[in-house]
Amino acid sequence: MNPQQNRRLFRRSDPQNQSKNPRRYPTHTSTISNLGPETTRFVRTASFGQSWHMGFWLAFGLIAFSGTAFAEIDASRDTMPKQFQGAPGLIKGGFLIEGSKKRFAGANELNLEAFKTNLEVTPGELSLPKIRDPQPEDLISLKFTVTNGADTGTILYFPTAQRCEAVVRNAEGKxxxxWSEDFEFAPDAGYSFLNPGERLNYQLTIPFQALRGRLPAGSATLTASLVNYPQLRAEMPLEIVP
Structure with missing residues (x-):
C-alpha cells in the first residue's frame, strides 16, 4: 500500500473526517477470543450501513416470531407468561386477544359438567313497602361463584369488560x-384463566329502587350468569311480602 493510500485510509477512520463526510463509514475489525488459549482470529465485520440493515431484518424476524408465539395460546400454566400466572388473571384488551378470536373459539366449548356455580342472595325476602318507598341503603347483595371442577386449566373468553349478568324475573318468568342496564362497559375483550379447583367470585348489588313498580307481592326469581357462557348460571328465589 503506497503512502497516499495510507493517508486516505487514515482520513476515513478519523472521527473528525467522518463528521465531514457522514456517508462514509470505516471497516471495523473485531476479535473472537473464545477459539482457544492461543488462538486469535480477526474477522471483517459489516459497515454501519450493512449492520443497520441486518439489525432491522433481525428485529423484524423477532417481532414476527413473537407475534406467532403469543397467538399460540395453550391453556396450561407452563405456557402462560410468568406475569400472568397468578390465576385467575384477567387481561383487558391485551395483545393476547387481538387478532386471535379464532383461537379462542374453542374456549366456548367447555365441559359444562365440570363447572360448579353458586349464588348467595341477601336478603332472600323483600318487603313490598320498602320496594315502593326505598332508601339509599336498601340493597340486594349477590355473590356469584364459578368453580372449575375439571382436571385441567380452562380459558374463559369475554368479548367486553363485563364478566357477569344478573336478571330478576316475576312469577310469570318475565x-x-x-343488572347491566344500569352500567356501561368498555369494549375491551379479555380472558380469565382458571386452574383446576380455582374459582371466580363476583359480587353485585341491586338497589330496591330498581324494582319499584316492577314486582308485586308474591314470588320472583333472581338469576346470575357468566357473560358469553349463559349455561354457567345459578338461580335463587325471592319472596316479596306485603
Whole structure:
C-alpha cells in the first residue's frame, strides 16, 4: 500500500473526517477470543450501513416470531407468561386477544359438567313497602361463584369488560330487571384463566329502587350468569311480602 493510500485510509477512520463526510463509514475489525488459549482470529465485520440493515431484518424476524408465539395460546400454566400466572388473571384488551378470536373459539366449548356455580342472595325476602318507598341503603347483595371442577386449566373468553349478568324475573318468568342496564362497559375483550379447583367470585348489588313498580307481592326469581357462557348460571328465589 503506497503512502497516499495510507493517508486516505487514515482520513476515513478519523472521527473528525467522518463528521465531514457522514456517508462514509470505516471497516471495523473485531476479535473472537473464545477459539482457544492461543488462538486469535480477526474477522471483517459489516459497515454501519450493512449492520443497520441486518439489525432491522433481525428485529423484524423477532417481532414476527413473537407475534406467532403469543397467538399460540395453550391453556396450561407452563405456557402462560410468568406475569400472568397468578390465576385467575384477567387481561383487558391485551395483545393476547387481538387478532386471535379464532383461537379462542374453542374456549366456548367447555365441559359444562365440570363447572360448579353458586349464588348467595341477601336478603332472600323483600318487603313490598320498602320496594315502593326505598332508601339509599336498601340493597340486594349477590355473590356469584364459578368453580372449575375439571382436571385441567380452562380459558374463559369475554368479548367486553363485563364478566357477569344478573336478571330478576316475576312469577310469570318475565324479565323485569337486568343488572347491566344500569352500567356501561368498555369494549375491551379479555380472558380469565382458571386452574383446576380455582374459582371466580363476583359480587353485585341491586338497589330496591330498581324494582319499584316492577314486582308485586308474591314470588320472583333472581338469576346470575357468566357473560358469553349463559349455561354457567345459578338461580335463587325471592319472596316479596306485603
Amino acid at each position: 324479565i323485569v330487571y337486568t
